[in-house]
Amino acid sequence: MPQGQSSTREIPETGLIPKHIAIIMDGNGRWARKRFMPRMAGHQQGVETVRGIIKACIEREITYLTLFAFSSENWRRPADEVSFLMQLFTGALEQEITKLHENGIRFKVIGDLSKFEPKIIKFIQQGEQLTAQNTRLIFTIAANYGGRWDIMQAMRKMMAQSPELPLHFEEENLAQHLSMNYAPEPDLFIRTGGECRISNFLLWQLAYTELYFTNTLWPDFDEHEFELAIQSYQQRERRFGRTSEQLQMALTAKQ
Numbered sequence: 001m002p003q004g005q006s007s008t009r010e011i012p013e014t015g016l017i018p019k020h021i022a023i024i025m026d027g028n029g030r031w032a033r034k035r036f037m038p039r040m041a042g043h044q045q046g047v048e049t050v051r052g053i054i055k056a057c058i059e060r061e062i063t064y065l066t067l068f069a070f071s072s073e074n075w076r077r078p079a080d081e082v083s084f085l086m087q088l089f090t091g092a093l094e095q096e097i098t099k100l101h102e103n104g105i106r107f108k109v110i111g112d113l114s115k116f117e118p119k120i121i122k123f124i125q126q127g128e129q130l131t132a133q134n135t136r137l138i139f140t141i142a143a144n145y146g147g148r149w150d151i152m153q154a155m156r157k158m159m160a161q162s163p164e165l166p167l168h169f170e171e172e173n174l175a176q177h178l179s180m181n182y183a184p185e186p187d188l189f190i191r192t193g194g195e196c197r198i199s200n201f202l203l204w205q206l207a208y209t210e211l212y213f214t215n216t217l218w219p220d221f222d223e224h225e226f227e228l229a230i231q232s233y234q235q236r237e238r239r240f241g242r243t244s245e246q247l248q249m250a251l252t253a254k255q
C-alpha cells in the first residue's frame, strides 16, 4: 500500500512477503528470570535478537521493520531498569549506527523524545540524518511511544497547521501527521512473550494488520521463529471487508 493510504478506505496491495512488519518485543524479563539472572540480562540478550531479525528482514527483502522498544507506560518500571534500558539503547545506537548505514539501512525513531536526555536525542538525530537516503530497509524504533500519544500529537499538529480544518477533516488530514507517515501500514504484527494485547502500540496503523502472537520469549525469537510468523501470514486471507468469493473472482480476472 503506498504510504499515506488507509486500509479502511483503499484496498492495499498484498503480497506473499509482508512489506512492513511491526513487533512488540516482549519477554526479556521472564527469559532472564528463568535462568536466575537479573532482568537486565534479558534486555541485553534481546539486543542480539534485534540484530538477527534485521538480518532476516534484509535477506527476505522486507522493506519496513518497526520495533517497540519502550512504551510511554514503561516509565512506571523501577528507576534502575528504566535507566538501564536507556543506557542500552544509547550504547547500541552508538555502536551500530555506522553498521546500519553501511548496510543501506535507514534508521528512524518514533515517540515522544522530549523526555529523553539531550545526549540520546542528539544520537538519534545524527543517526536519522546519516541514514536518511538509505532504502534497503527502513528500521524504526518506537521509544517512549504510545498509540494514543501519536493520534493526539497528530491532531495537535493538524489543528496548528490548519485551524479551519477541525470542523470538517478527513482521515488523510490527520494521518499525514502521524509519526509513521513515511511508511505503509504494517502487514504483519508480531508479539512475543505470550501476551495477546496491543499495549498501546500503533493503534491507528494496525487497523487491518494481520496479528501473530507467540509464547516464545524475545531473546529466543530466532530466524526460524520469524519464518514461522511469516508462514502464518502467508496463509491468511486479507479480505479488507470483502467476501472470500470476491477475492477469488478478482484473482481469476487477473490471470
Ligand code: IPE
Pocket: 025, 026, 027, 028, 029, 030, 031, 069, 070, 071, 074, 085, 193
Ligand atoms: C520487553 O520485555 C522489553 C521492554 C518492555 C523494554 P519485558 O521487560 O517486558 O519482559 P517481561 O514481559 O517482563 O518478561
Ligand code: IPE
Pocket: 024, 025, 026, 027, 068, 069, 070, 071, 073, 074, 195, 197, 199
Ligand atoms: C510492551 O511491553 C512494550 C514494549 C515491548 C516496549 P510490556 O511488557 O511493557 O507490555 P505490558 O505493559 O505488559 O502490556
Ligand code: MG
Pocket: 026, 027, 028, 193
Ligand atoms: Mg513485558
